[in-house]
Amino acid sequence: MTRLASSRAPKLNDPSLFKTDVCYVNGEWVKAASGKTFEVNDPATGDFIGTCPEFTGKDTENAIAAAAAAFPSFRTKTGREKARLLRKWYDLVVENSDDLAKLITWENGKPFADAKGEVAYAASFFEWFSEEAPRIYGDSIPATVPGNRVVTIKQPVGVCGLITPWNFPAAMVTRKLGPALAAGCTVVVKTPGETPFTALALAELAHRAGIPKGVVNFVTTLKNTPEVGETLATHPTVRKVSFTGSTAVGRLLMKQASPTLKILSMELGGNAPFIVFDDADVDAAVAGAIASKFRSSGQTCVCANRIYVQKGIYDEFAQKFAEKVKGFKVGNGFDEGITHGPLIHDRAVSKVEAHIKDAEKKGGKVVVGGQKLPDLGANFYQPTVITGMTKEMAIAGEETFGPVAGLFPFATEQEVVDLANSAEVGLAGYFFSRDLERITRVAEALEVGMVGINTGLISDTASPFGGVKQSGFGREGSKYGIDEYLNIKTITWGGMNKPLQS
Known part of the structure; x- marks a missing residue:
């Protein structure tokens, strides 16, 4: 039997941003192979909001395959091309900020004014990293061996698994997506089971922005969260996992990722x-x-x-x-x-x-x-x-x-x-x-x-965000955030000390 959302459901200016029963994989809206879904409820009223696909590890592997297929082409885009894509996505988030804030309040419960603030913060990561994308610089290094020349270039790490929490349904997604795409990576985003609809709305806006198919993929799950997380952490094609959540889950993901020696960014618990x-x-x-x-x-x-x-x-x-x-x-x-x-x-x-x-x-x-x-x-x-x-x-x-x-x-x-x-x-x-x-x-x-x-608020797109000890490692946002998605390659060539030809 089809369930109807509460009469208190917010009226969106663009109802097509509310995506139910589907995930975004390889540029298309798809269901779980099993057809199974899970329910999402309003934390304020307990009322039914909608259903999302209950993805499995196998479904997630399909998303990883899509990201892998898109990577060779996307990695070669110039910084300016990636910047334009992120800027278009930013513009669409700003244009639809009211609807995104309504979705946040509906599924997360935070006051609407706070939700509006979160959307502005979320959009700022697309804007910031659209400006960082053309500025991925290498170095020329004086060699100690006569006749050698040494330079470094920075290249995208590859397919990334991004696992995000429910407390900031928009900002924790964009804080990871912005630098990943600016670096030239392709991604699979595992959305939180409590608040998936905001992320799926961002996926719809990515589609409208012209993000190439397979570059961003969004998967949802509730019951199968451990299975999907393990798939991202263990799959050999995934080269990096970025996780925001509890220290206990962070430890588990590190253990699961160790056989493939993935690059990890962990923003874990605080006190x-x-x-x-x-x-x-x-x-x-x-x-x-x-x-x-x-x-x-x-x-x-x-x-x-x-x-x-x-x-x-x-x-x-x-x-x-x-x-x-x-x-x-x-x-x-x-x-x-x-x-x-x-x-x-x-x-x-x-x-x-x-x-x-x-x-x-x-x-x-x-x-x-x-x-x-x-x-x-x-x-x-x-x-x-x-x-x-x-x-x-x-x-x-x-x-x-x-x-x-x-x-x-x-x-x-x-x-x-x-x-x-x-x-x-x-x-x-x-x-x-x-x-x-x-x-x-x-x-x-x-x-x-x-x-x-002398301030109680420290979050800023320009400021590096991250912890020490068992709060994790890696930094998000700021000029440092993009480095988490890049490998440094050293190029050395010799025979450069021959005299000028006369």
């Missing part, structure tokens, strides 16, 4: 420290913490997870921070004035609840929130502030990925740096201070890949 020193501008620090902690209801990998406040201003900060959180308006992302939407699913709600109960059991005090919001829907939870946090609590060592802010007091600079660096992961870190000497010391001492100083 970001957010430090406020006594000399900070407290109001600015509160605003920064709000932006960092509660963006997308705390469901970002660079969200502040542990908020450390020096004892001299702890009470003032806690009071002002709690007042701001009390002003949030939680609800359906399409409703007017909503600041925060639902969590993605019931498992996310359970983790939030477990972290709060653990903190309370160990002496923490919930000063704002701490309850489900069943009247709104099963996936809604109050934005929560907990004071009196200690390092023994679960939040100190685990990423919550939800709207819970735990405030930890600290005494000295050395103490808080040690606490911040105690995590196994190291993606992002933040601190607020007006002491220039301290700023230099702490920025260099934090064991993270990205540091925000």
Whole structure:
């Protein structure tokens, strides 16, 4: 029996961007060979959105074959040709930004204003890498052997498997696609099972932009996610895998990719420290913490997870921070004035609840929130502030990925740096201070890949994004992002020291 989407389904300006029951492979819209599909539901209402193909490993192999067939031709395109293709795709994303944002809010739940911001951010990667494509430079290197000449050129690595998460359904796709295509690679994108429709809309826009068939391929799956991931990680034709997701899955993919020695980029879990020193501008620090902690209801990998406040201003900060959180308006992302939407699913709600109960059991005090919001829907939870946090609590060592802010007091600079660096992961870190000497010391001492100083927002197309320790390796965005998709080839030739002919 055919199911109908909820009456609250958004009205798209271009309904053809909403692709159901099909994936994009080799320039065509195809179904899974088995005909099987999976359902996607609105996290705000629980209502049915649509179905997508349940791709298998075999289906994914067909997509890999399409990418491999397209690679020899695409790799030879000039930088300017690739730039024009990416620029056209960028223009189409901008032209359809309203519809893309509606799809994001519908399947992800984030407020519509946030979704609009994500689309602009997503488009910026196509624009940025359209400008990088013509600027893939090699070097001329003075040789130590007389008569030899040494030059380097950069060439695309080949077919790439791109595995993306649900929390940024557009931006995490384009942040990988932009540099891959600018470098001359062809790709298979594995979309998240929770939020596939935004990615499929991007595929439709790629088709309209004239991206050659087989250059970009989009596959969907839910139940078969491990199988599809393993296919991308083990297939000998795939030369690189870029993954954004949990550290545990990253470890598994590394193991699976090891027999074929694939190039890997891994943007994995975080547990970001957010430090406020006594000399900070407290109001600015509160605003920064709000932006960092509660963006997308705390469901970002660079969200502040542990908020450390020096004892001299702890009470003032806690009071002002709690007042701001009390002003949030939680609800359906399409409703007017909503600041925060639902969590993605019931498992996310359970983790939030477990972290709060653990903190309370160990002496923490919930000063704002701490309850489900069943009247709104099963996936809604109050934005929560907990004071009196200690390092023994679960939040100190685990990423919550939800709207819970735990405030930890600290005494000295050395103490808080040690606490911040105690995590196994190291993606992002933040601190607020007006002491220039301290700023230099702490920025260099934090064991993270990205540091925000006197700001709670660090994402920027121009800025390299990535972590250290068990947050992974490789960088996305910026001038460095394209290097992740290029091999350096050295060319040496001799006999160049003969005298000029008279």
